[in-house]
Amino acid sequence: MGDNETGQVSEDAARIYEAVYLPALFQRWCPRVSEEANVKPGDYVIDIACGTGALAVAVSGIVGPSGKTVGIDINEGMLDIAKSKSSSVEWINAPAEALPFKDDHFDCVLSQFGLMYFKNQENAIREMIRVLKQGGSLAVAVWDKLDNNPGLAAEEYLWQQVFDGEVDETPYRLGDRGTLDNLFKRSGVTDIQIATHEGTARFDSIESWIHTGAKGWTEDDALGDDQLKLLLKTAEEQLTSFRTSHGTVAFPTSAHIVTARK
Numbered sequence: 001m002g003d004n005e006t007g008q009v010s011e012d013a014a015r016i017y018e019a020v021y022l023p024a025l026f027q028r029w030c031p032r033v034s035e036e037a038n039v040k041p042g043d044y045v046i047d048i049a050c051g052t053g054a055l056a057v058a059v060s061g062i063v064g065p066s067g068k069t070v071g072i073d074i075n076e077g078m079l080d081i082a083k084s085k086s087s088s089v090e091w092i093n094a095p096a097e098a099l100p101f102k103d104d105h106f107d108c109v110l111s112q113f114g115l116m117y118f119k120n121q122e123n124a125i126r127e128m129i130r131v132l133k134q135g136g137s138l139a140v141a142v143w144d145k146l147d148n149n150p151g152l153a154a155e156e157y158l159w160q161q162v163f164d165g166e167v168d169e170t171p172y173r174l175g176d177r178g179t180l181d182n183l184f185k186r187s188g189v190t191d192i193q194i195a196t197h198e199g200t201a202r203f204d205s206i207e208s209w210i211h212t213g214a215k216g217w218t219e220d221d222a223l224g225d226d227q228l229k230l231l232l233k234t235a236e237e238q239l240t241s242f243r244t245s246h247g248t249v250a251f252p253t254s255a256h257i258v259t260a261r262k
C-alpha cells in the first residue's frame with residue numbers, strides 16, 4: 001500500500017495539516033462525533049487514528065479530571081504535534097489493528113476520518129469492539145462518496161486533469177452506505193446506525209486550499225515547484241465557483257458517522 005492509501009504523511013506535512021487542514025476541514029466534526037457517542041464527564045475514551053489530536057483534545061475537556069482520554073495513531077509526526085497540544089491525553093503510537101488495551105476497557109471508542117486508510121479495516125473494527133465496555137458506545141466518521149462532496153471532488157479532478165493521473169478514491173472508499181454497512185457486518189458488528197451529516201469546508205483562498213492538499217497530506221514530496229505552480233494556476237482558473245465574495249473558499253461537505261453499542 002502506498003502512503004496515500006495508508007494516510008502516512010511527513011513531519012512537514014503534519015505541520016501544514018495542523019495549521020490549515022484541521023481548522024478548514026476536520027476540526028468541526030469533533031463535536032458531532034463526540035455527541036454521537038454521548039461522551040460524558042468521567043468517561044474513559046479512546047480516539048483511534050487521532051492524527052494531530054483534535055478529537056482527543058476536545059473529548060478530554062468533556063470527560064474532565066475524573067475521566068481519561070487516549071489518542072492513538074501510527075504517524076509519529078502527527079503524534080508529536082498532538083503531544084505539544086495536550087498533556088492531559090495519553091498519546092500512543094500503535095496501529096488500529098492491534099490496540100494495546102485489554103478487553104472491555106473504554107466507555108467510548110471514537111475515530112474520525114481514519115478507517116478508510118487502515119490496512120485491515122475488519123481487524124480494526126473488531127479491535128474497536130473488543131476494547132469497548134459492555135454498554136459502551138462507538139462512533140466512527142468517514143467521508144461520504146465523492147459525488148456528495150463537490151468541492152473535494154473538484155480538487156481530485158483538478159489533480160487528475162493537471163497530472164493526467166487517476167483520482168485518489170482512498171478517502172471516499174467507504175462513502176457508499178451499503179459498503180460501510182457490509183464492512184461492519186463482516187467485522188461482526190451487525191447492529192449499527194449510519195447518520196449522514198453535512199458540514200462546510202472553509203479555506204482562506206483557492207491557493208491555500210490547493211496548496212494544503214499538495215503539501216499538507218501524503219503527496220507533499222511528489223510535486224516539484226513548477227508542477228505546484230501549474231496546479232495552483234489551473235486551480236485559480238477552474239475552481240472559481242467555490243470562491244466567496246470575500247475571496248475565501250467555502251464548500252459543503254458530507255460524511256457518515258457510524259454508531260453502535262456493545
Ligand SMILES: C[S@@+](CC[C@H](N)C(=O)[O-])C[C@H]1O[C@@H](n2cnc3c(N)ncnc32)[C@H](O)[C@@H]1O
Nearest residue numbers: 007026049050051073074075095096112114117
Ligand atoms: C485524515 S487523518 C485524520 C486524523 C484525525 N482523526 C483528524 O480528524 O484530524 C488519518 C489518520 O489516520 C492515521 N492512520 C492510518 N492508518 C492507521 C492505522 N492502521 N492505525 C492507526 N492510525 C492510522 C494516519 O496516520 C492519520 O493520522
